[in-house]
Each structure stands twice: as structure tokens, then as C-alpha cells.
Amino acid sequence: MGFDVGVVPFNLDGWGPPESPAAPLLLSRNDGGSTQPANIPFAPFSRSEKLGRVADWTRNPNFGNNAARSAGGRDAVFDFALDESSALSGAAADDSSFRLVDGKPPPRPKFGPRWRFQQRPQLPQRRDEEVEARKREAEKERARRDRLYRLNHRSYASAGGHGAAGSHRDAPARKSSVDIQPEWTMLDQIPFSTFSKLSFSVPDPPEDLLVCGALEFYDRSFDRVNPKNERRLERFKSRNFFKVTTSDDPVIRRLAADDKATVFATDAILSALMCAPRSVYSWDIVIQRVGNKLFFDKRDRSQLDLLSVHETSQELLPDAKEDINSAYSLAVEATYINQNFSQQVLVRDGNKVTFDEPNPFASEGEEVASVAYRYRRWKLDEDTHIIARCEVHSVTDVKGQRAFMTLNALNEFDPKFSGVDWRQKLETQRGAVLATELKNNANKLAKWTAQALLGGVDLMKLGYVSRVHPRDHFNHVILSVIGYKPKDFATQINLNTSNMWGIVKSIVDLCMKLNEGKYVLVKDPVKPQVRIYEVPADAFENEYVEEPLPEEEQVQPPAEEDATVGATDAAAEAEPNTAAGAAEGERDAIASAV
Numbered sequence: 001m002g003f004d005v006g007v008v009p010f011n012l013d014g015w016g017p018p019e020s021p022a023a024p025l026l027l028s029r030n031d032g033g034s035t036q037p038a039n040i041p042f043a044p045f046s047r048s049e050k051l052g053r054v055a056d057w058t059r060n061p062n063f064g065n066n067a068a069r070s071a072g073g074r075d076a077v078f079d080f081a082l083d084e085s086s087a088l089s090g091a092a093a094d095d096s097s098f099r100l101v102d103g104k105p106p107p108r109p110k111f112g113p114r115w116r117f118q119q120r121p122q123l124p125q126r127r128d129e130e131v132e133a134r135k136r137e138a139e140k141e142r143a144r145r146d147r148l149y150r151l152n153h154r155s156y157a158s159a160g161g162h163g164a165a166g167s168h169r170d171a172p173a174r175k176s177s178v179d180i181q182p183e184w185t186m187l188d189q190i191p192f193s194t195f196s197k198l199s200f201s202v203p204d205p206p207e208d209l210l211v212c213g214a215l216e217f218y219d220r221s222f223d224r225v226n227p228k229n230e231r232r233l234e235r236f237k238s239r240n241f242f243k244v245t246t247s248d249d250p251v252i253r254r255l256a257a258d259d260k261a262t263v264f265a266t267d268a269i270l271s272a273l274m275c276a277p278r279s280v281y282s283w284d285i286v287i288q289r290v291g292n293k294l295f296f297d298k299r300d301r302s303q304l305d306l307l308s309v310h311e312t313s314q315e316l317l318p319d320a321k322e323d324i325n326s327a328y329s330l331a332v333e334a335t336y337i338n339q340n341f342s343q344q345v346l347v348r349d350g351n352k353v354t355f356d357e358p359n360p361f362a363s364e365g366e367e368v369a370s371v372a373y374r375y376r377r378w379k380l381d382e383d384t385h386i387i388a389r390c391e392v393h394s395v396t397d398v399k400g401q402r403a404f405m406t407l408n409a410l411n412e413f414d415p416k417f418s419g420v421d422w423r424q425k426l427e428t429q430r431g432a433v434l435a436t437e438l439k440n441n442a443n444k445l446a447k448w449t450a451q452a453l454l455g456g457v458d459l460m461k462l463g464y465v466s467r468v469h470p471r472d473h474f475n476h477v478i479l480s481v482i483g484y485k486p487k488d489f490a491t492q493i494n495l496n497t498s499n500m501w502g503i504v505k506s507i508v509d510l511c512m513k514l515n516e517g518k519y520v521l522v523k524d525p526v527k528p529q530v531r532i533y534e535v536p537a538d539a540f541e542n543e544y545v546e547e548p549l550p551e552e553e554q555v556q557p558p559a560e561e562d563a564t565v566g567a568t569d570a571a572a573e574a575e576p577n578t579a580a581g582a583a584e585g586e587r588d589a590i591a592s593a594v
Contacts, residue, residue: 174525177282177303178540184533187519188510192277192528198502206376206456209260209387210251211355213372216346218396218405218461222481227423233465233476236343239369242361243305245297247288249389251360251375256293261377261385263508265296268304270388271450273507274500278443280311281327282525286540287532289516294508299540306331307338313440315417324473325413333473334411339369341409341463342393345481346370353395353402370394372404374455380505384512390455403458405483408448410437412466413473422466426480433464438493446495452486453497459483 011018225231245266246252252264269285273296283304286297298304309330310317318326324333355372362368372392379385393407415421420436438445452460461483468475490497510532511519520533 174280174282176284176522176525178284178299178520178522180522180533181535181539184520184535187514187532187534189524189529189531192530195277195503195506196499198506199496199498200380200502200505201498202378202380202501204379206378208374208456209255209377210357210375211372212251212357212375213359213368214352214354214370215372215392215395215404216348216352216370218394218407219345219347220396222345222463222478223483225478225481227426227479230477230479231344233337233340233478234344236340236369238367239343240362240366241339241369241371242359244361245300246389247295247297249360251357251373252387252389255375255387256295261387262292263294263296263380263384263386265386265388266298267388267390267451267454268447269296269298270454270504271447272304273504274450275443275446275495276503276523276530277528278312278446279523280443281308281523283523285521287511287519287521289511289514289519291516294511305335307334308441308444309334309411309413310417310440311444312442313417317417324471325417329473330411330413333413334409337411337465337476338409341465341478342407343369344478345407345461345463346394376454376456380508384508386504386508388454390451392455392457394461396459398458404455405459405461406448406452406455406457407461407463409463409465409478410441411476412464414467414470416470422464422479426464430480430482442493445493449486449490449493449495450500453490457486460486460489 009018222231246264246269249266255261256264272279272283272285281303284299284302285304286299288295288297309327317330320326321328323329352370353372359368359371360373370393374390374392375387376390377385377387391406392404394405396403396405412418412422418436418440420433422433425433448460448462461481463478464480464482465476465478467473468477484492507521514534518535518537518539520535520539522531522533523529524531
């Protein structure tokens with residue numbers, strides 16, 4: 001069968017159809033000329049426009065933007081079809097007589113749960129809104145990349161790297177806790193991945209050799225403190241706190257002379273070793289080998305005397321040391337809060353529990369903080385015993401029996417850094433607050449737990465202390481006090497006691513192989529590892545003593561005044577340099593007290 005295409009006239013005079021009115025497929029004009037093919041829809045257009053497309057089958061008319069765009073457009077004739085009734089009657093079709101082509105909704109997937117993950121069509125935005133949205137997304141991505149760079153490439157930035165890192169040359173770099181001298185000899189470096197594989201179980205329970213000091217009772221009314229019933233944190237300037245290193249302890253010297261053990265340390269030093277894999281900031285421990293004995297010491301004003309804040313957080317703290325939210329300022333503030341909190345939650349009625357000997361570091365008539373020192377001995381092997389001085393802060397009665405406890409305080413300085421407001425979440429979402437602190441202060445909480453386990457206490461109390469105002473780092477309030485059992489809390493934070501003692505045992509065995517002399521164990525400021533250096537015998541000893549100025553030439557400290565909330569708000573609006581200069585005197589006083 002053939003296909004009849006009809007009669008196609010031939011134009012002898014030029015291009016296009018002839019001007020004859022007998023052409024069957026053409027409509028004629030009044031003047032006899034042909035206009036357009038008959039029975040074929042045609043979209044009108046001018047010569048100044050560019051012809052886009054005859055038919056577009058890719059657009060989905062179910063989306064509002066396409067439907068709105070097609071209505072009234074020059075190619076709207078291709079988006080609509082005549083109704084059958086209008087076509088049969090031949091009447092002119094208005095807007096109500098048209099219907100959409102392919103107006104069915106898109107098919108739903110067979111599996112229902114996947115439907116909610118599909119993106120819904122968004123309403124069309126103005127161009128300026130789109131530009132602003134793109135700028136915000138670009139700023140977020142730039143900030144994320146910069147934060148990751150500063151976390152992962154601090155060492156390269158501190159070395160003044162060029163090339164791709166040229167724009168980040170000023171990124172802050174963590175410094176070592178001790179200046180590495182060129183004459184020091186590095187003996188070994190141990191990555192933290194090796195520490196995580198160690199395990200050792202102490203064969204026998206610890207033995208109490210001596211207990212010194214006196215303890216006050218815990219005030220149970222603080223267990224009922226909550227954000228709606230907060231208490232102002234008091235200052236205890238008359239009570240003295242002691243941070244004496246191992247070799248300067250007269251009790252340890254006496255025990256070493258009696259050959260009671262071969263290794264001597266304090267709970268603060270042992271906890272730093274036990275929780276080393278969780279540390280980020282640099283710290284150092286001085287190791288002295290004298291005969292067959294080892295002494296683990298800390299330097300004067302060591303990093304171990306201060307409490308870190310947001311050490312394991314992903315949010316970077318300000319770099320300027322004088323900033324109230326810098327790592328150093330927060331460490332001084334946290335130590336100051338911790339000392340005052342440990343004395344405020346006690347019953348100050350003069351009733352104390354005394355032990356074998358008084359405080360070995362206090363002078364006669366000196367008022368000291370409530371603390372007891374337990375000198376405990378552990379057996380590592382047949383030839384190695386370790387004695388540690390452990391601190392206990394308070395005592396209480398539990399079912400008629402005496403129970404020891406430690407007192408420590410977490411501090412909130414600005415909810416913007418942690419993302420959790422304690423005043424709103426402590427009562428309803430206490431677990432979320434603790435989880436955030438475990439993420440941001442994993443090393444500090446682990447060391448507190450290790451010290452509680454070493455001291456053999458029955459309870460450890462954690463206080464939640466916050467600033468009265470985010471820009472006032474002198475006035476604080478106690479929002480809550482929560483108690484935990486050390487063993488249960490260690491399990492909760494995934495602190496393995498076998499791994500803790502495995503790290504101590506490996507360091508002791510390594511140092512026992514060294515010759516007599518002085519060494520220093522330094523946590524690398526950037527990499528997760530520790531290094532052991534051999535140092536001269538007179539290292540870390542200040543031989544130069546500065547002569548004091550005459551009394552009339554000395555600068556007198558300013559009179560201390562309690563800041564109020566109104567004064568704090570005014571200081572917050574002032575320039576940062578002015579506020580830092582005004583607070584410099586009190587910050588130095590706190591640092592010297594620590």
C-alpha cells in the first residue's frame with residue numbers, strides 16, 4: 001500500500017509555494033497570496049525572536065514553577081490540548097476549556113519509607129535571595145575547611161608553610177609544655193596506639209601505709225541544688241592548697257629511706273600517665289633515677305597543676321592568652337573554681353576527722369583546706385612496688401559507715417562553645433549535659449576518675465558551676481551537684497583499669513632500664529605520642545634569683561572589689577583590651593594562688 005501525500009505544486013518562479021489560489025494545502029489571503037499550511041497548529045513569533053522549540057516533552061507540569069511559566073507564554077499552545085466537546089462543537093475555547101497534558105501525579109515508590117527522604121519542590125526564590133543563600137553556604141563550607149585545617153595541620157602552619165597553606169600561615173599552633181633544649185638527647189618516642197594495646201592487672205589490692213591530714217564532712221544540702229535554686233560560689237582566700245611534687249614530700253622521702261618501694265609518684269602524675277591517650281595538650285613529667293629507685297616529679301608551675309577546659313573539643317578557643325576564654329585563662333579559672341567548690345560544699349562547724357599525722361606541708365597555725373593524703377602501695381611484680389600519694393577531699397556517713405569522697409567541679413564559661421545551656425538542660429536533660437562534657441573534657445574527667453580509683457574513695461561528687469554572666473569570669477554560681485561511684489563512672493566513660501596500669505607498668509619497665517640520671521617525658525604538642533629525653537642533672541632548676549625592688553618602687557596591687565552583674569554588662573560592651581587590662585591584676589593573683 002502506498003502513502004498519498006497529495007498534490008504538491010511546483011513553483012517555477014522561485015522558492016516557496018506558488019501564488020496560485022488553487023493550492024489545496026494552503027490558506028489564501030485576501031490578496032491571493034498563501035499564508036500558512038491548513039490544519040497545522042502554529043506558534044506565532046516575530047523575526048526578532050529566536051525560535052526555541054516546537055514541542056517540549058521533558059517538562060513536568062505538576063511543578064508550580066513550570067505551570068506558572070507556561071501559562072500565557074509564547075509556547076503555551078504546546079502545553080494544552082482542546083477539550084473534546086469544544087473541538088466537536090467548533091466553539092472558541094476559553095481558559096476554562098483547556099486541560100493540562102499529562103496531569104497525572106508522579107508515581108510513588110513501592111517502598112513507603114523511602115518516600116519521606118525525597119526532597120520536596122521548593123518555591124521559587126528571588127535572585128537576590130538565591131545569591132545570599134549561596135554566600136551563606138560558601139561561608140559555612142569555608143569555616144568547616146578552615147577548622148579541619150587548623151586541627152590537622154597545625155605543625156605545618158607553625159613552620160610557616162607556603163603554597164596551598166599560604167593563607168593559613170597564621171593558624172595557631174600548640175606549644176610544648178617545656179622548651180626542648182638542643183643539648184637534650186631523645187631516647188625513645190612512644191605512640192599512643194601502643195598504649196591502647198597494653199593491659200596489666202595488679203595482683204594484690206593496695207595497702208595503706210599512712211594517712212595524713214584532716215577532713216570535714218560533706219554538706220548534703222548541696223544535693224538539692226538545681227538551676228532554679230542556685231547558690232553563689234564563695235571564695236576561700238584564707239585556706240591554703242598545696243601542690244607539692246613527689247621528691248619534695250617529706251613523707252615520701254621517709255618511705256624511700258626505709259626502702260618501702262622502688263617507684264614513687266603522686267595521684268596527679270599517675271593519672272596523667274594512665275589517661276595519656278586521651279590528652280591533646282602538651283604536658284611533661286620529670287623522671288629521676290636514683291640507685292634502684294624511680295621518682296616521678298612535676299616541675300614548678302607545671303601544666304599538671306592546672307585543669308584543662310575544652311581540651312578534646314572540636315571548637316577552637318581564642319588564641320590570645322589575655323582573652324578570658326583562651327585555654328590558659330580558662331585553665332586558671334577552672335582551677336580556681338575547683339578549689340573554692342571543694343571547700344564550699346562542706347559543713348564548716350569545726351567538726352573534723354583527723355588521721356595518723358597532720359598535714360605534712362602546713363605550718364603550725366596555718367589554715368589549710370580540707371584534704372587527707374593516703375600513701376598507698378601497689379605491687380607491680382616481685383621486685384617492683386609503687387607508692388603514690390592520693391588526695392581525699394571530704395568524708396560522709398553512708399548507712400552508719402564512714403565513706404571517703406573526692407570533690408571536683410565542671411565549669412561552663414559560654415554556652416555558645418558547648419552548644420548546651422546548663423540552666424535549661426540540667427534538670428530535664430542531665431545525660432545530654434554529661435555527654436557533652438565527656439566529649440569536650442574527656443581527659444579531665446578521666447583523670448578525676450583515675451584519681452578517685454587510686455585514692456580508694458567511695459564517692460566522687462561532680463559540681464556544675466557556671467558564670468553569672470558569660471563575660472564575667474570572677475563570679476560564679478553552683479547549679480547542681482551529682483554523685484557517682486568511681487567504678488561505675490569509669491565503666492560509663494569507657495576507662496579500663498587494666499589498660500591504665502598497663503601504661504604505668506610499661507613506663508616503669510622502660511625507665512628501670514635507664515642509667516642513673518634525670519629524664520623528662522613530654523607529650524608531643526601536635527602528634528599523639530610521648531618522647532623521653534635525657535636531660536642534665538641541673539635541668540629545671542633556677543639558679544638565677546632576681547633581687548626584689550625597694551618597697552617604695554614596687555607597684556601596689558589594686559584593691560579587689562566584687563564585680564556585679566551591672567558592672568559586668570558594662571565591661572562586656574567595652575573594648576576587649578580595656579577589660580583585659582582591668583582584670584590583669586586579679587588574674588595574676590589567681591595564678592599565683594594556684
